[in-house]
Amino acid sequence: MKKTKKSMPLDQVQRGGRFRVLQVNAESASLTQLMALGLVPGVEVRLTHRAPLLDPLAIEFGGCHVSLRREDAAQVTVGVC
Amino acid sequence: MAMTQNIVLIGNPNTGKSSLFNALTGAKQRVGNYPGVTVEKKSGIWNLDSKHSVQLFDVPGTYSLSAQSPDERIAVDVLTGQVEGLSVPDLIIAVVDVQNLQRNLFLVSQAADLEIPMVIALNCWDQAEKKGLQIDCALLASRLGVPVIPTVAHRHQGMDKLASAAQKALLDQPMMARPQWPTAVQTALDRLDRELNQQRAEGLRPGELQRLLFDRSSSVQNRLKTASCECQPLLKEVRRELYRAGYNPNAAESLLRFRFLNPLLGDIAARQSAIMQRSRSESIDQILLHRFWGLVVFVGMMYLVFQSVYSWASPFMDLIEGLTGGLQSRIAPLLDGMPMLQSLVVDGMIGGVGSFLIFLPQILVLFLFIALLEESGYMARAAFLMDKLFRWCGLNGKSFVPLLSSYACAIPGILSARTIADPKARLLTVLLTPLMSCSARLPVYILLIGAFVEPLYGPGIAGLTLFAMHVIGLCVAAPCAWLLHRFCLRGQPAAPYFMELPAYKPPNLRHIVGRVYASGRDFIVRAGTVIFAMTILIWALLYFPRSPELAQQLEQDFPAVLQDSSAAMDSLQAESARLQAMDAAYLEQSYLGRVGKWLQPVFAPAGYDWKITVGILASFPAREIIVSTLGIAYALGGDVDDQSSDLRSRLTAAKWESGPMAGQPVFNIAVALSLMVFFALCMQCGATVATLAQELNWAWAIASFGCVTFIAWLAAVATYQISHWILCTP
Numbered sequence: 001m002k003k004t005k006k007s008m009p010l011d012q013v014q015r016g017g018r019f020r021v022l023q024v025n026a027e028s029a030s031l032t033q034l035m036a037l038g039l040v041p042g043v044e045v046r047l048t049h050r051a052p053l054l055d056p057l058a059i060e061f062g063g064c065h066v067s068l069r070r071e072d073a074a075q076v077t078v079g080v081c
Numbered sequence: 082m083a084m085t086q087n088i089v090l091i092g093n094p095n096t097g098k099s100s101l102f103n104a105l106t107g108a109k110q111r112v113g114n115y116p117g118v119t120v121e122k123k124s125g126i127w128n129l130d131s132k133h134s135v136q137l138f139d140v141p142g143t144y145s146l147s148a149q150s151p152d153e154r155i156a157v158d159v160l161t162g163q164v165e166g167l168s169v170p171d172l173i174i175a176v177v178d179v180q181n182l183q184r185n186l187f188l189v190s191q192a193a194d195l196e197i198p199m200v201i202a203l204n205c206w207d208q209a210e211k212k213g214l215q216i217d218c219a220l221l222a223s224r225l226g227v228p229v230i231p232t233v234a235h236r237h238q239g240m241d242k243l244a245s246a247a248q249k250a251l252l253d254q255p256m257m258a259r260p261q262w263p264t265a266v267q268t269a270l271d272r273l274d275r276e277l278n279q280q281r282a283e284g285l286r287p288g289e290l291q292r293l294l295f296d297r298s299s300s301v302q303n304r305l306k307t308a309s310c311e312c313q314p315l316l317k318e319v320r321r322e323l324y325r326a327g328y329n330p331n332a333a334e335s336l337l338r339f340r341f342l343n344p345l346l347g348d349i350a351a352r353q354s355a356i357m358q359r360s361r362s363e364s365i366d367q368i369l370l371h372r373f374w375g376l377v378v379f380v381g382m383m384y385l386v387f388q389s390v391y392s393w394a395s396p397f398m399d400l401i402e403g404l405t406g407g408l409q410s411r412i413a414p415l416l417d418g419m420p421m422l423q424s425l426v427v428d429g430m431i432g433g434v435g436s437f438l439i440f441l442p443q444i445l446v447l448f449l450f451i452a453l454l455e456e457s458g459y460m461a462r463a464a465f466l467m468d469k470l471f472r473w474c475g476l477n478g479k480s481f482v483p484l485l486s487s488y489a490c491a492i493p494g495i496l497s498a499r500t501i502a503d504p505k506a507r508l509l510t511v512l513l514t515p516l517m518s519c520s521a522r523l524p525v526y527i528l529l530i531g532a533f534v535e536p537l538y539g540p541g542i543a544g545l546t547l548f549a550m551h552v553i554g555l556c557v558a559a560p561c562a563w564l565l566h567r568f569c570l571r572g573q574p575a576a577p578y579f580m581e582l583p584a585y586k587p588p589n590l591r592h593i594v595g596r597v598y599a600s601g602r603d604f605i606v607r608a609g610t611v612i613f614a615m616t617i618l619i620w621a622l623l624y625f626p627r628s629p630e631l632a633q634q635l636e637q638d639f640p641a642v643l644q645d646s647s648a649a650m651d652s653l654q655a656e657s658a659r660l661q662a663m664d665a666a667y668l669e670q671s672y673l674g675r676v677g678k679w680l681q682p683v684f685a686p687a688g689y690d691w692k693i694t695v696g697i698l699a700s701f702p703a704r705e706i707i708v709s710t711l712g713i714a715y716a717l718g719g720d721v722d723d724q725s726s727d728l729r730s731r732l733t734a735a736k737w738e739s740g741p742m743a744g745q746p747v748f749n750i751a752v753a754l755s756l757m758v759f760f761a762l763c764m765q766c767g768a769t770v771a772t773l774a775q776e777l778n779w780a781w782a783i784a785s786f787g788c789v790t791f792i793a794w795l796a797a798v799a800t801y802q803i804s805h806w807i808l809c810t811p
Contacts, residue, residue, distance in 0.1 A: 024332065026329045026331035026332035027331065028577075029297070029577040030577035030578055030579050032147065032297075032331045032332065032335070032577075033144065033145065033147065033577050033579060034579055035332055035335035035336075036144050036145035036147060036187055036188075036334075036335050037144050037184050037187070037581075038183055038184045038187070038335075038339060040332075040335050040336055040339050041336070048363070048366070048370075049366065049370040049371075049465075050372065051370075051372070051465055051466055051468060051469060052372045052373075052375065052376050052466060052469075053469035053470065054469075055468070055469045056465060056468050056469070056478075056578075058366075058370060058465060058582060060363075062181070062183060062184060063180065063181055063360075064181060064184055064581070065362070065363070065366075065581065065582040065583075065584075066579055066580065066581055066582065067461070067464075067465045067468075067579065067580045067582055068578070068579045068580075069468075069578050069579075072578070072579070
């Protein structure tokens, strides 16, 4: 069994797995806008795709599919559901 | 009624808001599929019933009012009555995608705090029903406190109900439920109210105070009457206090509003997320966003698009060219007695109109594809795949299509950059498009490669040269972008980047036709007039002066060949040679010819004589003109094309008339390469300059024209000097 860490940045999670948002760094302007779309602590999130050059990432939360850059995803902390 | 009432449509992008606007007003305009497409202010008349009509405004689709992008600023300004000639709206119609209530209602809830009556249109009702999603509209209406009307905008369903609800709401003034803020937030808002409204009479509504409190920067802040040296410290302090009380002001609004909305929608939303799992779009994305197959599909798709831009457009381009030529040869004899009028009409006017109409087929075909890609939802995926490749120099994934289309023609490329939401990336992309080697440069390459490269080095190197000419622009563009990004535009922060990947949907034929039509009309109306004017100007500079003395002088220099029946063929040839020589002499005497001679020293380091210089000057409205101007200058008559072997042999035979190199051939491989490089880089296209001015402004257009011309000159000189040293020294 692979050991799963309690919390990790969103850009490093396994693709396809379900995670729960623990914290979003509100200092990033991109992330505050994503918060307005519902990417807030407590929401379930999934990393659906990585672009060919590993950046940007595509995520899904609350039925909403969004692409965001890796540096922004790194500032979203998630934990296993 | 004294004044028409104003109703404003708000909603997230991709909710069918523009479709609803069309359905209500009957106005023709396009519908966007991802952020940034709807940027214009649109209005129309909405007939609520036979007697009562109101003015309906469509604001750009936004996810929130947090005023970061220009679109969101416009939305805030419209809703707070800050747009000129537009008072505070009497009613808001909030367009909400049923399939994503929570996210959509965030914006609506922000707007509710502006204390404007509201009606909610639950759009995409048909798709929700298809998915088995059932929503109790009456329950939702009673929880939110405003009428909730199910609609299917693109099928015009629910429009009557919406109209009667709006009519009733204009009288009843229903207000949507608003969140109860925690004490810390309420204290902060109260303090802003006290200091700004009571002490300084700013007259801000609660929603506007919230924008000041929660947003890093907002359009509300910019328009306060209070001096910024007074209100900045106040805002800073209030935000700091909120932070100390445990609420990060940047994040607080999202957290608190969703905390307020979730219980209201709880039972509905729970069912929703179960349904939303693994939608059909997601299965398609398994292939289209795949790290390998996604790229394969993307490259294939782009190949198809540009193949079609070339091949579909070319018969129409030939047709336009044929029509122009046919019209010219029909009209010319009618004006035989009036040489000046003849030249003005035939060369100036008909030639001028033809020179910009020729772009139309490519523009229409490219826009057909762009509309298809956008409407279907693929464009956002393409940007996703390409983003990283473009980011290092300040562009983003959406720059790909404009830059690639510029290889066909820069004009559709510049127009298609409208799809880029980030203003800085859009500016950079637009500035780079002219450096991509468009198809109009091809005649020049073919002529010069055919005359100088192929005979010397064979077809292999000739092909390589052609390829190099197409790459050189890219090699210059990338560092230029990087420099602009790092130094000139440093002050402008990059817009926050995120992009919705909207669900795939079959494109709507009406929207596509509308968008293609609008792009063609825009080009003809706005760019066409400027191009036409420039063509006439260059025509005049090439034609005048033609004083009688000069004509007499030329008649003497080139005496008419005596008609001799025994050598009719010979005399015919001699006559045409005489007319060609006279054309060349007129060209030398024209204003542009004189300027060319005067400017020749500038181009001397690139190895050009005055004839090439005139050719370059004459082709600033449209670069293809160089071929025919060289034809006149080297006395071959204006009717030449790139395939004409006569022109090739004339160029090879041309000798310097004077100066240190008198007697030596003008053209050698170094001059040919240098001229090609100049054409590959220089913005010799009036249409492009006009389009740049239309899309950015004249300052940018002129600045970029100047820069690109300088770069082209520099590169041409370098090419000549280096290749002369390598290839032409014995």
